[in-house]
Amino acid sequence: MTTKQTSYPTAVAQVYEAIKRRILDGSYQPHEYVRETSVAKELEVSRTPVREALRELVSEGWLEAIPHHGARVTAWTEQDAQEVFEIRLLLEPLAIHRATQHIQPAQLKQLQQLAKRMELLAEQASDSARNEIAALNHEFHRELIRASGSQRLAMVLDMVVRTSVTRRNLQKYQHDHLLRSMRHHREMLVAIESGNAQWAENVMRAHLLAARDLHLQFEDAGGG
Structure with a gap:
């Protein structure tokens, strides 16, 4: 029993x-x-x-x-996608700002490991590698939000990030798009490690704006 x-x-x-x-x-x-x-x-x-x-x-x-x-x-409409990006653009820069102040060494190490794994996979051209990056990307953002030290912020953003709008676009990303995303991840971690919250915020905002721009390009091209 x-x-x-x-x-x-x-x-x-x-x-x-x-x-x-x-x-x-x-x-x-x-x-x-x-x-x-x-x-x-x-x-x-x-x-x-x-x-x-x-x-x-x-x-x-x-x-x-x-x-x-x-x-x-669950399928997400274009309006859903737009709302998700709007919320993330407001709250994820706040989360990374707080993470810069509250992150623990073990959390930073985990994020660095996730970034490294994604970078290695980004060098491959296979669909399976991109699928793995999508899952790791979700985990990266989730752990970064948790590192903010705010349980309420983590709860709200977890509900938003789990929609993973960028997941359905990764197969359409050109190689340079993927590499840019990987560079953003790495720069976020460098900013956090240096204790520069404003830098970290700016990189996160650029990261999300780039993802939103690509999403809109796919939609305009009939990408669905």
Whole structure:
């Protein structure tokens, strides 16, 4: 009995992370249904933790529940994308400003490792490498926000960043776009390490503006 009580929440967490990662890396596309039975079989778990993980992902906005059909990946409209960028442009510079003041050495080291992994992947041209960058990019921004030391700010931004507008554009980025994004990440960390909050803010703002500009270019070109 004790073993079941211990393993059940672990199984839910594992299923939750597996599904979320597939959403982030594009394995699950917008409006695609995530089937309880299929996930349970693939991950070799019972349907109960899968059901709980799906409920949590629905409550957080990763999935939407469709009556009599199941849970499917949430699709974001152009208005959603615009609003996400507006909010991020207001709050992420604030988050990195605070991170410059409150970041712990272990957090900085983790962010440097994430940046390095993305830089190495950016040298590859494969779709799988770009998918991996997308997931790591999400983790990078999430950890940077957590380093702000503000739980409220982290909670608000986590709900926004998880939409990961840039994820669906990474396959369309030219190589120099990817490299520019990697340089932004690295410069943010240099600014944080130097304790220059204004510098860090400016780089974050430029980073988000560049991403928004590319997103708009794709939309104008019919990129969807």
